[in-house]
Amino acid sequence: MKNYLPLTRVIRLMALAVVTAVFSSCEKTSKEPPGSFSIYECYEKYSNAVELKWNESPHVDYYEIYRDGIIIEYSWHITEYLDCEVEYGKHAYYIMAHNNYGSTASNTYWVDVTSGGGSGGGGGSGGGGGSQTEEWVKVSATGYLPYWYCPTDGSTVPSTKQRDNDVNAYKNTKTGAYKVKWAYKEYAAHKGYNKLTLDTDYHTVYNSYTGRYTSCCDYYYYEFTIHE
Numbered sequence: 001m002k003n004y005l006p007l008t009r010v011i012r013l014m015a016l017a018v019v020t021a022v023f024s025s026c027e028k029t030s031k032e033p034p035g036s037f038s039i040y041e042c043y044e045k046y047s048n049a050v051e052l053k054w055n056e057s058p059h060v061d062y063y064e065i066y067r068d069g070i071i072i073e074y075s076w077h078i079t080e081y082l083d084c085e086v087e088y089g090k091h092a093y094y095i096m097a098h099n100n101y102g103s104t105a106s107n108t109y110w111v112d113v114t115s116g117g118g119s120g121g122g123g124g125s126g127g128g129g130g131s132q133t134e135e136w137v138k139v140s141a142t143g144y145l146p147y148w149y150c151p152t153d154g155s156t157v158p159s160t161k162q163r164d165n166d167v168n169a170y171k172n173t174k175t176g177a178y179k180v181k182w183a184y185k186e187y188a189a190h191k192g193y194n195k196l197t198l199d200t201d202y203h204t205v206y207n208s209y210t211g212r213y214t215s216c217c218d219y220y221y222y223e224f225t226i227h228e
Helices: 007-029
Strands: 039-046 049-054 062-067 072-076 080-083 089-099 102-105 111-115 136-139 141-144 147-150 155-157 169-170 178-182 186-188 192-207 212-226
Touching: 039 089, 039 111, 049 089, 049 111, 062 080, 072 080, 102 186, 178 192, 178 212, 186 192, 186 212
Parallel strands: 102 192
Antiparallel strands: 039 049, 049 080, 062 072, 062 089, 089 102, 089 111, 136 169, 141 212, 147 155, 147 212, 169 178, 178 186, 192 212
């Protein structure tokens, strides 16, 4: 004779499984800023129109799309955008991913718009537009040295964030775009407060209360403010 669980117990177990799944899902994403992502395609698709495509950023709520350091559009979980009526010349595009726990910048993609901007005669109208040069000047910025943060226990490594009163931040005098340099790499930034995710590290953590191992993702943050 087969033994069956009482129906009420089955219902309680099913309800517990649903609640556990919901709470574990919340714990996994509640304290995580958007993950790293990048623009992988950016080109002049039509006359005076630039198309951008980028990878999805994990845990993102919305994106800000920048051209030459200025927000031109917002996007919610859509990973492509067509920027119309772009002026002739060289332009810098980057994207900021946001949620309630921070923001993450994409790479910066440069596009040289060569068509339109006048009679549209095949780019031979010469004259002014040809000598667009990138001129980066250092600007005032302060913050903290990059540090690891564990959302599971809310701790940082080192335990006390170390101040950095001379962040290597720069502004492009031609386009108005901002960037910072760290460890021989450059990252898109914006004026004001920035919190970038430079790297991530997945590992397991032992929970002495439950006696179980759980997976955890640590984040390598870079916090700074560009004052200019």
